[in-house]
Amino acid sequence: MADIATKYTGGPTRRGRLHPAWPVAAVAALAIVAAGAFTTMAGLFTEPLRREFGWSHGEIGLAASVNMVVYGVVAPFSAALMDRFGMRRVVGAALAAVAVGALLSTAMSAPWQYVLTWGLLIGLGSGAIALTFAATVTQRWFVRRRGLVSGVLTAAGVFGQFVFLPVLSWVVDGHGWRTAAVLLALVACAALPLALVLLRDHPADAGVGAYGAQRFTPKPAALPGAAARTVRVLGAVARGAPFWLLAATFGICGASTNGVMWTHFTPAAHDHGMPATAASSLLALIGVFNVAGTVLSGWLTDRLDPRRLLAVYYALRGVTLLCLPVLMSATVQPPMVAFVGLFGLLDVATVPPTLALCRELYGADSAIVFGWVAAAHQLGAGLAAFLGGVARDAFGSYDPLWVAIGAVCGAGALLALVIARPAGRCGTVSGPGFR
Structure with a gap:
C-alpha cells in the first residue's frame, strides 16, 4: 500500500492509462439512465388509464405522488446501504x-395496485439509483472534477427520464401502455448484468486513489447499522439552519420539476388540443437542454458561489412557469420552443450547487445528508403531483398550478441566498468539524 501511495499522484494512472474512476462513472451513468426512464412515465399513462379504468386525475396522481415520496425517502438510506x-x-x-x-x-386493475407497483416498487428502485448514488460515486472516486462529474451523472438521470419519452409515447399510442411498461422492464434488465459485472465500489478495489487525490486511501470497513446511521446523521444536521434551507429550496425544486412538469405537462398540453406525442417530444427536448444545462452548472459550481447560482436558477425558473399558461396551444409555436429551451437549461441545474453545499457543510457524511435533502425534493414533487391532479379536477384547468409554482420558485431564490456557507470544509456530522 505504501508503494502505491508514493507513486500515485492523481489524474491518469501510470503509463497514461485511463483512471478507473471514469469507467465506474460511465457504468453508474448507464444505471442512472435505466432507472431514470421510469420517472417521467406517469404523465404518459394518465390518459390511457383514465380511458381504460375510468380513474380520476387525483387517483392517478396519488400513485405518482407515492412514487416520488418513496423515491425521496429511500435515497438517504440507499447512501448508507x-x-x-x-x-x-x-x-x-x-x-x-x-x-x-x-x-x-x-396486470393491475385497481388504483391501489398502481400505487403498489408504480408507486412503491418503482419508487424504491429508482430512488436507490438517484441523486445519492451520483453523490456516492463522486465522493468516493473523485477529488478533482467533482462538480463536473456530478453534473454529468445528474444529466444521465435526466437523459434517461426524457430520451425515451418520444419512443414510449409512440408505443403507448400504437401498442398500449402495457407494452411501454414491458419495454421499460427490459431496459432495466439489460442494465442489470453490466452493473453487477463492471461497477466497482471503491478506488482501492482497483489499487488506486480517487481521481485527483494525492495519496492512496485504503477501502474503509463496511459500516454496520446503515438505517441507524442514516437517522443519526439526520438528527445531527437537523439542529442547524443550513440543512433546513437546503431542504426547503430543493423541495421547491422538486415541486417545480418532477411534481408539475414531468407529471402534468403532457395532460395539460392535451387539454389545449396538443397530441400526447407532440407534448412528449417537447419534454424530450427539455431533456436535451437538461444535459447541457446540468453539465454547464457543474462547471460553474467548480468556480462560483453555489448559493448565487441557485438563486439565479430558481428566479428564472419561476418566471418561465408564470409564462406557461399563455404559451399553451394545440400546436407547437416558437414561444413554446423558447420556453422548452430555457426551462431545460434550468431544470436540473440546481443539483451540482446543492450537492457542493452539502459537501462543504457535511464532509464525509455529505452523501447521506444530500439523500435527506433529496427526500425533501421528492416530498415537494409528490405534493405538487397530487395537488396538481386535484387542482385539475377542481378548476378544470392547470393554469392556477403553473402560477402558484412559479411564485414559489421566487421564494426559493430568496432562501438560497441566506444559506450560510462555511469558511472551510467540515468533517463528518458526528465529528468535531461539524458546525
Whole structure:
C-alpha cells in the first residue's frame, strides 16, 4: 500500500492509462439512465388509464405522488446501504425492483395496485439509483472534477427520464401502455448484468486513489447499522439552519420539476388540443437542454458561489412557469420552443450547487445528508403531483398550478441566498468539524 501511495499522484494512472474512476462513472451513468426512464412515465399513462379504468386525475396522481415520496425517502438510506453492502449490490437490487414493478403493473386493475407497483416498487428502485448514488460515486472516486462529474451523472438521470419519452409515447399510442411498461422492464434488465459485472465500489478495489487525490486511501470497513446511521446523521444536521434551507429550496425544486412538469405537462398540453406525442417530444427536448444545462452548472459550481447560482436558477425558473399558461396551444409555436429551451437549461441545474453545499457543510457524511435533502425534493414533487391532479379536477384547468409554482420558485431564490456557507470544509456530522 505504501508503494502505491508514493507513486500515485492523481489524474491518469501510470503509463497514461485511463483512471478507473471514469469507467465506474460511465457504468453508474448507464444505471442512472435505466432507472431514470421510469420517472417521467406517469404523465404518459394518465390518459390511457383514465380511458381504460375510468380513474380520476387525483387517483392517478396519488400513485405518482407515492412514487416520488418513496423515491425521496429511500435515497438517504440507499447512501448508507451503499456504505454497508457496496454500490454494486444496492444498484443491482434497485434495477431488479424497477423491472419487477413495471412487469407487475401490466396486470393491475385497481388504483391501489398502481400505487403498489408504480408507486412503491418503482419508487424504491429508482430512488436507490438517484441523486445519492451520483453523490456516492463522486465522493468516493473523485477529488478533482467533482462538480463536473456530478453534473454529468445528474444529466444521465435526466437523459434517461426524457430520451425515451418520444419512443414510449409512440408505443403507448400504437401498442398500449402495457407494452411501454414491458419495454421499460427490459431496459432495466439489460442494465442489470453490466452493473453487477463492471461497477466497482471503491478506488482501492482497483489499487488506486480517487481521481485527483494525492495519496492512496485504503477501502474503509463496511459500516454496520446503515438505517441507524442514516437517522443519526439526520438528527445531527437537523439542529442547524443550513440543512433546513437546503431542504426547503430543493423541495421547491422538486415541486417545480418532477411534481408539475414531468407529471402534468403532457395532460395539460392535451387539454389545449396538443397530441400526447407532440407534448412528449417537447419534454424530450427539455431533456436535451437538461444535459447541457446540468453539465454547464457543474462547471460553474467548480468556480462560483453555489448559493448565487441557485438563486439565479430558481428566479428564472419561476418566471418561465408564470409564462406557461399563455404559451399553451394545440400546436407547437416558437414561444413554446423558447420556453422548452430555457426551462431545460434550468431544470436540473440546481443539483451540482446543492450537492457542493452539502459537501462543504457535511464532509464525509455529505452523501447521506444530500439523500435527506433529496427526500425533501421528492416530498415537494409528490405534493405538487397530487395537488396538481386535484387542482385539475377542481378548476378544470392547470393554469392556477403553473402560477402558484412559479411564485414559489421566487421564494426559493430568496432562501438560497441566506444559506450560510462555511469558511472551510467540515468533517463528518458526528465529528468535531461539524458546525
